[in-house]
Amino acid sequence: xxxxxxxxxxxxxxxxxxxxxxxxxxxxxxxxxxxxxxxxxxxxxxxxxxxxxxxxxxxxxxxxxxxxxxxxxxxxxxxxxxxxxxxxxxxxxxxxxxxxxxxxxxxxxxxxxxxxxxxxxxxxxxxxxxxxxxxxxxxxxxxxxxxxxxxxxxxxxxxxxxxxxxxxxxxxxxxxxxxxxxxxxxxxxxxxxxxxxxxxxxxxxxxxxxxxxxxxxxxxxxxxxxxxxxxxxxxxxxxxxxxxxxxxxxx
Amino acid sequence: xxxxxxxxxxxxxxxxxxxxxxxxxxxxxxxxxxxxxxxxxxxxxxxxxxxxxxxxxxxxxxxxxxxxxxxxxxxxxxxxxxxxxxxxxxxxxxxxxxxxxxxxxxxxxxxxxxxxxxxxxxxxxxxxxxxxxxxxxxxxxxxxxxxxxxxxxxxxxxxxxxxxxxxxxxxxxxxxxxxxxxxxxxxxxxxxxxxxxxxxxxxxxxx
Numbered sequence: 001x002x003x004x005x006x007x008x009x010x011x012x013x014x015x016x017x018x019x020x021x022x023x024x025x026x027x028x029x030x031x032x033x034x035x036x037x038x039x040x041x042x043x044x045x046x047x048x049x050x051x052x053x054x055x056x057x058x059x060x061x062x063x064x065x066x067x068x069x070x071x072x073x074x075x076x077x078x079x080x081x082x083x084x085x086x087x088x089x090x091x092x093x094x095x096x097x098x099x100x101x102x103x104x105x106x107x108x109x110x111x112x113x114x115x116x117x118x119x120x121x122x123x124x125x126x127x128x129x130x131x132x133x134x135x136x137x138x139x140x141x142x143x144x145x146x147x148x149x150x151x152x153x154x155x156x157x158x159x160x161x162x163x164x165x166x167x168x169x170x171x172x173x174x175x176x177x178x179x180x181x182x183x184x185x186x187x188x189x190x191x192x193x194x195x196x197x198x199x200x201x202x203x204x205x206x207x208x209x210x211x212x213x214x215x216x217x218x219x220x221x222x223x224x225x226x227x228x229x230x231x232x233x234x235x236x237x238x239x240x241x242x243x244x245x246x247x248x249x250x251x
Numbered sequence: 252x253x254x255x256x257x258x259x260x261x262x263x264x265x266x267x268x269x270x271x272x273x274x275x276x277x278x279x280x281x282x283x284x285x286x287x288x289x290x291x292x293x294x295x296x297x298x299x300x301x302x303x304x305x306x307x308x309x310x311x312x313x314x315x316x317x318x319x320x321x322x323x324x325x326x327x328x329x330x331x332x333x334x335x336x337x338x339x340x341x342x343x344x345x346x347x348x349x350x351x352x353x354x355x356x357x358x359x360x361x362x363x364x365x366x367x368x369x370x371x372x373x374x375x376x377x378x379x380x381x382x383x384x385x386x387x388x389x390x391x392x393x394x395x396x397x398x399x400x401x402x403x404x405x406x407x408x409x410x411x412x413x414x415x416x417x418x419x420x421x422x423x424x425x426x427x428x429x430x431x432x433x434x435x436x437x438x439x440x441x442x443x444x445x446x447x448x449x450x451x452x453x454x455x456x457x458x
Contacts, residue, residue, distance in 0.1 A: 001420050002372075003379045003399065040445065045379055071268045075445050076401060096264045098443065120262075121298060123375060123403045166375070195373055217368070220378065250379045250399040 003250045004214045004242070005045035005221035006235055007199065008228040010035060013052045015061045017229070036069045039228070042235045044075065045250060048101065048169075048223065051081035063095045070096020078126055084108070089116050093124075101126040101169065104142045107149055110163060117164025126199075127165035129153060131186060132173035138186060145173045154189055161194045168194065169223065171201040179205025182213045182222070191218030199223050207238050211245040252276045253456070254289035256316070258306045260331070261297035265442040269449060275456050281310050291324060291455070292316060296331030300340040300356060300406070303331050304348060313349065320351065325433045325458045330404060333429065333436030342406045351434045354411025354426075362409070362423050372422050375405045380419040380439075382427050388416045389458060390428065390435055393450035400427070400439035400447055407438060433458075 011018040016030040036047055049069070051062045059082065070077055079092040080101030089100050100120070106112050106127060116125045130145040131138050131153040138153040157168055170190055172183030182203045191198055197220040200213055204224040213222050227233045239249040253270060255263060257279045270277045270293075278285050286292060294316070296303050307313060320326045328336045337348045340356035348356070363371040379399040384391055402419070408426035417427040419439075429436045435455065441448035 001380065002376065003381075005378055070264060072272065074265060074269050074272070074442055074448055076443050093262050094264065096268065098262075098265065123377065167377070197373060197377055217370075220373075 001248050003045070003248045004219075005199075006043070006210070006238060006249070007046045007048055007221055007223040008039050008044050008235070009048040009050065009201070009223050009225045010229075011050045011052050011225065012062055012065065014058050015065060018052065032065050033068045033072065035229075036073045039235065040073045040075060043239055043251065044235055045221070046076040046078060047073070048078045048080065049097075050101075051079065053082070063091065066092065066095040066097065080126070080128055084112070086112075086115050086119060089120060089124075093120065099124050099126050099167070101128045103128040103130070104144075106160070107140070107142045107151070110159070113160055113163040113165050117166070122164050122166035122196075125165050126167045126169060127157075127160040128169040128171065129157060129160075130171050130173055131183075138189065141173060145171075145176075153186075154193060157190050158193050161196050165196065167197045167199060169199045169201055172203060175203030176201075178203055179227070181205070181209040184213070184216055187213075187219055188216060191216065197221065205232075207233060207241045210238060211242055211247060214242065214247045252278060252289045253291050253293055254286045255279045255293045255295060256286075256307070256310075256312065257281045258303075258310050258312075260303045260306055261295055263295060265440075266293065266295055266329070269442040269452055270456075273449060273453055273456060275452075281312065283312060283315050286312060286315050286319060289324075291458070292319065292326045294326060294328040294332035294335065296329065296335060298331060300331065300334060300342040300348075301344065301346050304335055304340075304346060307335060317349065317351065320432070320434050323433050325455065326351075326435065327455050328434075328436035329442070330438060330440055333438055334406065334408065336429070336434060336436050337408055337411065340406070352408070352411060352414045352429050352431050352436060354408050354414065354429075356406050357409050359405055359407050359421070359423070359425070364422055366422070375403055376407070376421050376425060377403045379444075380421065380425070380427075382417045382419060384417050385415060388428075388430060390416065390430070390451060390454050392454050394447050394454075398447045400437075400441070400444040400451075402439045404438060408436075
């Protein structure tokens with residue numbers, strides 16, 4: 001049967017993985033290629049690279065890194081960060097990305113989802129959403145979670161799927177960094193409304209958080225960054241734990 | 252040398268990179284002489300059947316490809332490239348394929364049963380699924396029963412049991428890989444399936 005997916009996320013700036021400095025077990029602790037190789041060997045099901053660069057020069061460096069990773073690591077790669085136009089899709093796909101994650105670019109121009117889906121297929125377009133409760137209502141935030149767009153997040157998820165998003169990354173700002181579990185209330189609300197795969201993000205602190213997550217129907221994958229980078233959780237250990245808990249995983 | 256057929260469908264980065272990683276000499280081409288000169292052929296593909304078969308026919312290469320496989324040259328169709336090998340596809344209408352594999356391409360969604368909760372599994376069938384191998388084909392000499400491969404698709408091969416060499420379970424039996432003589436196809440993406448996928452490509456290179 002199909003497995004639940006475990007996905008580490010790597011934020012890359014100026015050719016290095018941000019927050020990767022305490023990473024053990026590999027030689028160059030912040031080299032994206034080394035980290036990608038390490039995660040591939042430890043059983044990661046996909047990798048997500050976020051380009052958090054600020055300049056054109058750094059962006060070119062990011063592209064070079066992506067080519068390096070995609071030439072050596074043969075599992076699905078998703079790339080996000082700075083995707084605002086179809087040219088941005090084209091640029092990262094030519095460098096070896098399999099899926100393109102849109103966030104703020106799709107908020108500014110929702111047609112971007114449709115255009116990307118039409119040109120490259122639904123499976124290629126991942127809609128990533130930063131969501132926070134405001135007065136008890138789930139609101140969509142932009143610019144890395146700094147700005148409240150005022151948009152109803154649940155409606156945005158439904159609209160995004162209707163426009164052609166093939167997967168959703170649901171990142172809860174409320175649980176992000178708290179390490180007390182995923183935002184199951186939010187995830188359930190979204191799972192009840194859409195039928196595309198949902199990747200949960202924000203809040204994972206221990207292995208039990210993942211087994212609890214996968215008991216909720218409609219959740220296909222768990223994404224995390226620092227708990228994997230800092231080796232608080234080893235992906236292979238996590239998968240063995242999940243398999244014992246009755247969750248189908250790739251080992 | 253491996254000829255990867257270039258007919259304007261899909262992103263070939265991972266496929267060519269994985270072949271290069273395995274040390275195979277590869278040419279991405281739409282030229283007849285390259286296909287004749289190559290010792291094996293890969294037919295990739297992502298997208299919709301109707302558009303892809305039209306583009307493939309427009310290259311004028313179909314007869315050459317079929318002729319070469321009849322002479323025993325190994326061919327591997329991947330994902331939509333596998334589906335094109337079938338006789339017929341029912342993806343948005345009825346379309347004729349290359350007829351190298353007996354069977355048809357049908358909608359996963361229409362064939363999925365309802366689960367006890369009243370819901371069906373999601374379509375596309377996307378992610379890692381385990382392979383059930385039928386017999387011991389040389390394509391699988393470096394992998395084992397239950398190994399995981401990566402799928403992304405909404406349509407699948409059916410009524411092709413005599414040509415099926417591997418399948419995966421998704422409430423229905425999803426055709427994972429097919430073979431008729433020197434013609435092979437995989438619904439999953441070996442170039443995205445980690446070490447298992449590399450080992451399948453390696454076996455293809457050694458056929």
